[in-house]
Amino acid sequence: MTPTQPCRLRVAIIDDSADVRTAIRNLLNAAPDMTCAGVYAGIVPALSGLINAPADLALVDLRMPEIDGSTGLPMLRSLFPDTQLLVLTMFQEDDDIFRALANGANGYLLKSDPPESLLAGIRDVVSGGAPMSPAIARRVVQTFQRPLQSPDNPVLTPRELAILTLLRAGRGYKGTAADLSISVDTVRSHIRSIYQKLRVHSLIEALAKTRP
Amino acid sequence: MTPTQPCRLRVAIIDDSADVRTAIRNLLNAAPDMTCAGVYAGIVPALSGLINAPADLALVDLRMPEIDGSTGLPMLRSLFPDTQLLVLTMFQEDDDIFRALANGANGYLLKSDPPESLLAGIRDVVSGGAPMSPAIARRVVQTFQRPLQSPDNPVLTPRELAILTLLRAGRGYKGTAADLSISVDTVRSHIRSIYQKLRVHSLIEALAKTRP
DNA sequence: TGCGCCATCGCATATTCATGCGACGCCACC
DNA sequence: GGTGGCGTCGCATGAATATGCGATGGCGCA
Known part of the structure; x- marks a missing residue:
């Protein structure tokens, strides 16, 4: 890309905390194979700044004022398709994780990880990996496991399964009853039992938990 | 669990190749914090053997004769719920990856990874992580990035995708708006657009049409 | 013969969803 | 410098869903 430079990884920082920005910049500059390609306090300045200072990878914080990190990911991705996006945040709520990944994050690290993990993650992501902190990876993998595998698999009766199948097909209560x-009211009754067994409170959740 | 033993990780090996079994066992025995808790050439001998020789973690190969590794994972999981299951295989086909994860694998490593990666992965998985080889992690993350890319996909905007993703997770309108x-009302507005594009009239149908 | 589970049905209420019919600001594109 | 897409927001109404608190009958099982 920039033949005049050596092959140091150009890393941009997007974080609304000045302290965090400084800490990470120092960390990057201490690494022999990396260089800080820009520090930004939010998505908007990053969008404009990165145009003139391209980066191989951007560390993106979530939960920033004005534009949320997750919201900013598609923007960054569309403007800079060759820049890897690595989320670096304090939060490990499911919403944060899956929204970020769905919006194009190439990895998800926690600020509570040791500094070496961040550097390893950066190298990982530019070499085609998708680094995730242990807790994050576990959550991600678990989303694939909920289909089957449940040891205490709440056994649904054949009737309940039939009703769920019809509802999954978009038939609605009335259509299911007709089918x-x-x-x-009977459909309602079965649904109520299903919710209790699965411990959910909406059809969407029930379908998600019973997906083969 | 076994207070007479030191806190070495008891690792079992399930692989149909004798060479692989020997190589991994030597690797484990050379690690100060691990011990080989049994070597098995298939799922069936592992099921019986692990009863009398419990393990903290089992390395499971895929594509074994008689019982496939993916098929064996739920069996192992149901019999030994406290044993972590780490897939170690040569293959990185999508089918292998997602079937294994859906069937209860706690991680997915490739035999082509360096030996240190295997040891690190073992330590990672017992400490609550979900180690994945770089290429595997990237594939897993990518599944979140294309909630849909069906052939006749009426392209939804990033915002619409984010909303669908949250609703799919059972957040509901209010939760999605909060997230x-x-x-x-804005959520409603987006939903309206989504329904028009997908030509559906309920969330269930929209979610059904946007899952690959 | 009583007990539990399943399937059926009813009614009432609260919450959520679907839909129509608007509006505004921003940005890219021509 | 208009046009269109996107994202935001509001209000209103009818439909659908969620939930509580019931009931009846059949069936297997101890």
């Missing part, structure tokens, strides 16, 4: 030649 | 820091 099975039962009353809507 | 994205927007109003419920």
Whole structure:
């Protein structure tokens, strides 16, 4: 990309905390194979700044004022498709994780990780990996496991499964009742049992938990 | 669990190749914090052997004769719920990866990784992580990045995808609005656009049409 | 013969969702 | 310098869903 420079990784920092920015910049500059390619306090300045100072990788914080990090990821991705996006945040809520990954994050690290992990993660992501902190990786993997595998698999009765299948197909309560030649109230009743067994409170959740 | 023993990790090996078994066992025995808790050539002998020789973690190969590794994972999981299951294989086909993860694998490493990566992965998985080889992690993360890319996909905007993702997770309108820091009416507005593009009339249908 | 589980059905209420019919600001593109 | 897409927001109404608190009958099992 920039033949005049050696092959140091150009890393940009997007974080609303000045302290964090400084700490990470110092960390990057101490690494022999990296260089700090810009520090930004938010998505907007990053979008404009990165145009003239391209980076191989951007460390993106979530939960920033004005534009949320997750929201900014698609923007960064569309403007700079060759820049890897690595989320670096304090939070490990499911919402944060999956929203970030769905929005194009190439990795998800926690600020509580040791500094070496951050440097390793940066090298990992530019070499085609997707670094995640242990807790994050576990959560991500678990999303694949919820289909089957549950040891205490709440066994649904055949009738309940049939109803769930019809509802999954978008038939709605009325359509399901008609298909099975039962009353809507019966469908309601089964749904109630299903919710109790699965410990959920909406059809969406029930379908998510019973997805084969 | 076994107070008479020191806190060495008891690692079992399930692989149909004798060479691989020997190589890994030597590697484990050379590690100060691990011990080989059994070597098995297939799922069936592992199921019986692990009863009398419990392990903290089992390295499971895929594509074994008689019982496939992926098929064996739920069996191992149900019999030994406290034993972590780490897939160690040569293959990185999508089918292998996602079937293994869906069937309860706690991590997925490639035999082509350096030996140190295997040891690090073992330590990672017992400490609550989910180690994945770089290429595997990237594939896993990518599944979150394309909630849909079906053939006749009426392209949804990043915002619309984010909203669908949250709703799929069971957040509901209010939760989604809160997560994205927007109003419920805005969520409604996006949903309306999504329904038009997908030509559906319920969330269930929209989610069904946007899953690959 | 009583007990538990399943399937059926009813009614009432609160919450959520679907939809229509608007509006505004921003930005890219021509 | 208009046009269109995107994202934001509001209000209103009817439909659908969630939940509580019931009931009846059949069936297997101890």
